[in-house]
Amino acid sequence: MKIIHIVFLFSFLSFTTSQASVNDFCVANLKAPKTNSGYPCKPLASVTSDDFVFHGLVAGKTNNTFKLGTTLASVTNFPALNGLGISAMRADIGEGGSAPMHTHPDATELIILVQGEFTVGFITPTSVYSKVLKPGDLFVVPQGMLHFVLNTGKGVATAYVSFSSENPTVHLLDFLLFGNKLPSNLVSQTTLIGLDQVKKLKAHFGGSG
Amino acid sequence: MKIIHIVFLFSFLSFTTSQASVNDFCVANLKAPKTNSGYPCKPLASVTSDDFVFHGLVAGKTNNTFKLGTTLASVTNFPALNGLGISAMRADIGEGGSAPMHTHPDATELIILVQGEFTVGFITPTSVYSKVLKPGDLFVVPQGMLHFVLNTGKGVATAYVSFSSENPTVHLLDFLLFGNKLPSNLVSQTTLIGLDQVKKLKAHFGGSG
Amino acid sequence: MKIIHIVFLFSFLSFTTSQASVNDFCVANLKAPKTNSGYPCKPLASVTSDDFVFHGLVAGKTNNTFKLGTTLASVTNFPALNGLGISAMRADIGEGGSAPMHTHPDATELIILVQGEFTVGFITPTSVYSKVLKPGDLFVVPQGMLHFVLNTGKGVATAYVSFSSENPTVHLLDFLLFGNKLPSNLVSQTTLIGLDQVKKLKAHFGGSG
Amino acid sequence: MKIIHIVFLFSFLSFTTSQASVNDFCVANLKAPKTNSGYPCKPLASVTSDDFVFHGLVAGKTNNTFKLGTTLASVTNFPALNGLGISAMRADIGEGGSAPMHTHPDATELIILVQGEFTVGFITPTSVYSKVLKPGDLFVVPQGMLHFVLNTGKGVATAYVSFSSENPTVHLLDFLLFGNKLPSNLVSQTTLIGLDQVKKLKAHFGGSG
Amino acid sequence: MKIIHIVFLFSFLSFTTSQASVNDFCVANLKAPKTNSGYPCKPLASVTSDDFVFHGLVAGKTNNTFKLGTTLASVTNFPALNGLGISAMRADIGEGGSAPMHTHPDATELIILVQGEFTVGFITPTSVYSKVLKPGDLFVVPQGMLHFVLNTGKGVATAYVSFSSENPTVHLLDFLLFGNKLPSNLVSQTTLIGLDQVKKLKAHFGGSG
Amino acid sequence: MKIIHIVFLFSFLSFTTSQASVNDFCVANLKAPKTNSGYPCKPLASVTSDDFVFHGLVAGKTNNTFKLGTTLASVTNFPALNGLGISAMRADIGEGGSAPMHTHPDATELIILVQGEFTVGFITPTSVYSKVLKPGDLFVVPQGMLHFVLNTGKGVATAYVSFSSENPTVHLLDFLLFGNKLPSNLVSQTTLIGLDQVKKLKAHFGGSG
Structure with missing residues (x-):
């Protein structure tokens, strides 16, 4: 039975191998020209476990006008996200600081507050939707909406943010x-x-x- | 041959009739609750030629602060556009007037200038892309970009605009x-x-x- | 405060710069091989304001069998449309002329009549949807439908047309x-x-x- | 360990149950109004194994002008296909018969010939792509292309066809x-x-x- | 100027109001029948700031076989996510515990480890991609891949997870x-x-x- | 009239020629690097009728552990499928054999049984959906579901299968x-x-x- 099996094994693997590279994932080859739908894929043979990990989503520096520190992991520094439609950011805001009015034209933003207090809101032509967040609270900013965040609590406030795009852009109004x-x-x-x-x-x- | 043919005709029509309503088009039933992907379809039997025409994409009034008159034909007043991903607007701007800074979070805008002169531009985090338009010129504003239009010529300027959404929203910054x-x-x-x-x-x- | 600000400015710009090229727009590099989803992007550094303008959506010549003149601005001559899902055409039809039966397999067509009179219609397996258009009227032809236009008025009739594709194809039945x-x-x-x-x-x- | 496990089992099932109905599949409720993206879902509790089977993709009658018999399984008679983007048809063509010129505006067609001989082709503005098929041959007609099939062999020819839409429409040119x-x-x-x-x-x- | 302005203001608001409800967001009406593309929208007039916040993405109980506690915020308990293509989860795994082999057929998973140590991996037909994660590390599991997580460190390990779907399903292999x-x-x-x-x-x- | 016509003919063809290559179809250039959305297109000038045909969707060998023989026509051996979202397979299972538990993470599978008997089923977190199929029966396995097939009849059973992806992957659980x-x-x-x-x-x- 073992010998027969091996025949089977190989025939199956031979057709799955060639496919896997396209549809299971498409790690970006950042040196190739971009297309409308992202980056061309790195050859499967050169993909390793290291491609799927990103180190250092740590606190960014907050010594600036807005006391805002951000660290973003998107396809340009985490190429495995290519085509997967998701990315992540860590945001730290010093006491009294803020993320000033901005939009993400191509991504919804989902905020997970883990420390401190945020007052966050977005503005539509007819309303403002705004809440005070405590640790463990989520807030969602739909794609393209003008929004802001204030640290309205004591000490640094920290959030993990995910975007519905592997390559979100940030349009700071100012x-x-x-x-x-x-x-x-x-x-x-x-x-x-x-x-x-x-x-x-x-x-x-x-x-x- | 005629009799046989009729059998054929009916059997074919019987299966195409039921399908046509879904995939050939889906005229919006504006009284039904909206969904993520637009409106439910009006029953095929009540769709007529009138559903596919919109009357009056004429000049809007420009007697306001910005001397801006707009007439928009989108799914909410032209329900045949439901699901088709396109809509149109006529924009007239009086001499010296403007369309103030705004975004369309969900649509690319393609401007066809037909009379007068526009100075139009959009702004990204790294650049301003701006041009003076003459009649017969097109300008495209990619989805979600902050942009403006000025009438920098003599007299009223008129443009036809199309959007890559059947229901574009307008977010005027002010x-x-x-x-x-x-x-x-x-x-x-x-x-x-x-x-x-x-x-x-x-x-x-x-x-x- | 100015010095602190500059630190902030640069760190923000450094991550937005690299992203802007992908997601804010993707002007086609027409010399690169096409893909399923359009053309690869021109490098951001070589994109200028000129990329976003198209000159000359003017009347085409109508001295032919059908008295039909068309000028099309699509991704192949207006590369900024790449990935944006929209394009435009000017159509002029001489008195008594027509746009003969045709389809656009990959695009909905939205017609804005600005001069003269059109009789336009499309045909499904179960019905004909047809209207006489006057200036200021719109008519929508859903994707893939066989349709025709007749100039049924006096003199040349002129329309601006937009398509829900940056690269619409024209399949003339004849x-x-x-x-x-x-x-x-x-x-x-x-x-x-x-x-x-x-x-x-x-x-x-x-x-x- | 068993008791602890049961706690776990229930908590997991409680959140997966409510989700499964939306994302694992969405069997059409054909009595509800259609939307742009298909039919609303039948409640999960009333879905059974029978929903996922279709009986009778058998030979259609060929006693008509074109000697063409077709049996189609699409969302309107096989509601489990709702949202899944695929459907199937059996086509039988008598000797000397044909499927006359037609388009599927919303679906690519993939033909698997299993008996007899087909001559099949589609036409673009610049070329005809046509082949003679033998049993075991596939032929693909890209979405929206005008195409035809002839039985150019001996006896009835039979094919299984799949469409890249759960609700393909058939636009017979005649x-x-x-x-x-x-x-x-x-x-x-x-x-x-x-x-x-x-x-x-x-x-x-x-x-x- | 103020009076003229008010005319302008109202005309603009009157057309933006009706649009905003469709395209700016579509908070789910969970009592309405689901469709292929999610839930119908709650009427705009009844949407409030509270719709955009989710309270309690806190540690789930880990007193079970796998020492796995999860808290999920998806469209079924956070209806503002409807149509936005994103959701979030908190996962806590006790020392020596695990998330057993499972798939998310409809979502990519992006893991942000914030405390402890994870050994995480996914399996394709040709390879295993696996890494040990420390706090501040991300790992991405492409859609549909069989994967597992082990707490291979000391004490409880905690991660925030986001999914590229507003309604991810969990298919636990066992x-x-x-x-x-x-x-x-x-x-x-x-x-x-x-x-x-x-x-x-x-x-x-x-x-x- | 003929001379005028020729002018018209050429002007029309000149703009349709350049477009046809992109939007009518995009036959894969398998030697070019893949992208997220498939392969770059082969130049139109080198596309022939042969690109749209695939020979040999015949019975695969069943002399293995599971008595399962499969022949798959997907974009990697039938490049015309590129971008068309469909592919096909022939599956033969010897008496008493099976297709063991597996998933297709990126494709719905539509089975057309043409000979013998299949017992087929898929498993969700809350149910098993399973049926015995006879020739002429269809069964649909929604994307990503774990499923199996048994030959529960006499002799070899044969099915034609189509997938809602041009490049389906096969994840055999074992x-x-x-x-x-x-x-x-x-x-x-x-x-x-x-x-x-x-x-x-x-x-x-x-x-x-």
Whole structure:
């Protein structure tokens, strides 16, 4: 029976081997040109267990204006996520700090607060949806919504965040509006924010014009 | 041969009739509860040619702050678009007017300028992509990008716009930031826009707090 | 505060820069091999504002059998549309002319009539859905449906059309049936159109066999 | 250990039970209104093994004009296919018969010939792709392509066909063109098929006008 | 200017209000029949901030055979996740315990270890991919892969897990094979696990036959 | 009229030619690196009718442990299936043989029994769905479900199978559990299958550890 079995084993493996590389997973070859649907796959033969692990989703530095430290694991530094539609981030916010208004145009964000207190909210054309979170609370920000987070508790607050995209982008409103080279009066005209204010914030966020 | 044919005709029609309603199209029954993927279908028997036409994609009124007039044909007033992933808008902007900064979180926007001059642009974390458009020019704003339009020419400028969604949403930045009930100091803290400015714009856009 | 800010600015930009190229947009590199989901992306560093504009969606020539002039802007001449699922066309039809029976196997078509009169319709196994359009009217042809347009008014009629695909194909029935090398009797057998008629139309549309 | 285990068993089952109904499968409740993405699900408690079986994918009758017999198992008579994106058909064609020119706007067709001989082909704007099939041969017709099948062998030919849709539609060209109420001269104008021929085929296929 | 503005404000809000409910989010109405793509949406008017928060992603009880405690937040208890393609779980495993072999047929799993040590792995037809995780390490299990987790460290190990589905299912291999009513000899024949072993495990996992 | 026509013909063909290659089909270039969404396309100019046919979906050899013979036509040997989301297999099982417990993580399986008798079933966390099939019966196994097939009739049983993926993978449970290099005690701990049994099956299926 063993000999017959081996025949069977090999014929089965021969057709599963070639397939496995495509459909079981597609670890990104980050050196190949990107496509609409992500990165080409690394050859199966060079994939190892190390591809599926990411080390160091640890606290980011919070010594900045917003007291915000983030560490993101997405396809560009964790290539096994390619095509899997998920990624993760650790966010730490110092006492009194915040994650300023921003959007993720291509991802829903699911926040798991594990320490401290967050006041988090997102804004739609008709409402604000906002809650105070305690450790063990989740909050979901649907894709593309403008949102913010405040540390409204004592000490550093820490959250694990997952995104419904392997490569989420972060559009910080201030950098969009004030970190660019658009003429200040254009920014003022299209936001109704006063020209002086625009110029001041442009100076702060490295914009010109 | 005619008699045999009729047998054939009926047997074929009997199975195509029941299918046609699902896969050829799915005109929205707007009175039924919405789902994740749009509206349930109107029964095929009550679908008529009138369902596939929309009257009046005409110039909207421009007598407002931004001199912006828009007329949108989306699934909520043109139910045949249900499930088809496309919609259209006519936009007219008076001389010197604008479409202020906004996003469409769920749709790419393709602008066809047919009269006048537009200066249009969108902003990413790393760049501004902006062009002056003349009649016959197209401009595409990828999904979720913050963008603006200015009428930088003489007289009214007119464009036809299509969206890659049958139900695009419009998130006007000013209404998100200043038309809500969030405390003004929270808005100021999470945008770094000065508190006085926030309060002034809140008054202007109908917000409170 | 400025110094601290700069630290923050750079750390944020460093992770957003690498992402923006993938998910904010993916301008086609038309020289690279196509994939199932479109073209690989042009490197972000070589993308400019010019990529997002298309010049010349103007009237096509109508001096042909059908008095039909079309100008199409799709991913192959407007590479920024890559992956965005939308494209546009201008169609002009001379008085008495038509767009003959055809399908778009991979795209819904949304017609905006801006001048003249169209009689447009599509055909399913159970019905014809047809309307006369006036300027400002929209008509939607669901994906894959056989459809036609007639200029039934005075003078040239003009429409802007958008497709729910960045690369719509046009399958003109006459070219499919009569522009090929299939034996005429095969075409006759599988359509029941008379053999003489098939041969005549094959001669007209450049087919052989 | 057994007692502890039972606690565990129940807690696990309690959360898997409620989920299974949504994501493991969604047998169609054909009496509920259809949606864009198919039918609502039958309650899990009323799903039985019988839902996953379809009896009678047997030879259809071929005593008609085209000598074509088909039996289709799609979501409308095999509701377990709901949401699964696949269906199947048996096709029998008598000697000298055919499946006339048609499209499936929403499905790729994969043909497995098991008896006799087929000559099958599909037509694109630039080419005809056609082959003679023997038993054990497959042929694939990509979604939306106009195609035909001829029995070019001896005796009845039989194939099993699968579609990449749970609810494929069949658009027979003759029924579209000639089985409707469109004026004959409109059909002639938009196909260039002679008016006499159009009238003759309208009479044959039950159309009027 | 204020009066004109108000006209503008209302016209804009009137069209954004109706849209927002569909595309900004679709909180599940869990009492309505499910569809292929999830649950119908709760009316926008009854959605509040409370819908977007989930309380109590806390440690589950580990006093069972595997020393495994899990708390899952998915669409069935956190209805705002409907349509958003993401969910989260907290997993605690006592010293020496494990998450036994299982699959998630419809979701990729992203593990964030925050305390203790995990040995985690998944198995494909050609390889095992396995790693020892320390706090701050991530591991990704691609959709549908058979996988396991062991607590190979000291004390309880804790992880936050996210899934690329709002309603992931858990298929524990032992419950599939041994918790059912299939005849023991059928299970033995289709797994080659000895009949005595199958009977013993059936007794343990509550199966019969 | 003929001359005018030719102008028209060429202008139309010139824009359809370039498109056809992308959207009508995308025959895989198997030598190019795979991507998340399949293979890059073979250039249109080198595609011929031969690409759309697959020869030899004939009976596989059944002289093995399980008396199971399979022949699979998927994108890796039938490249025209690339991007079309469908594939096919012929399965023959000798009298008393079986297809042992396995999953297809990425494909629904639709079985068409054409000869003999199958007893087929799949297992969810809450139920077994199983039926005895006769020729002409279909059975559907939803994506990712653990399932089995037994030949419970006389003589060889034969089925044609289609998958809702162009590249389905086969995860045979025995090869996953016992064909690997995981330590036997780890396999035993995470399945509760006795260690002796695990070692015996590891020996049988070529595993080590």
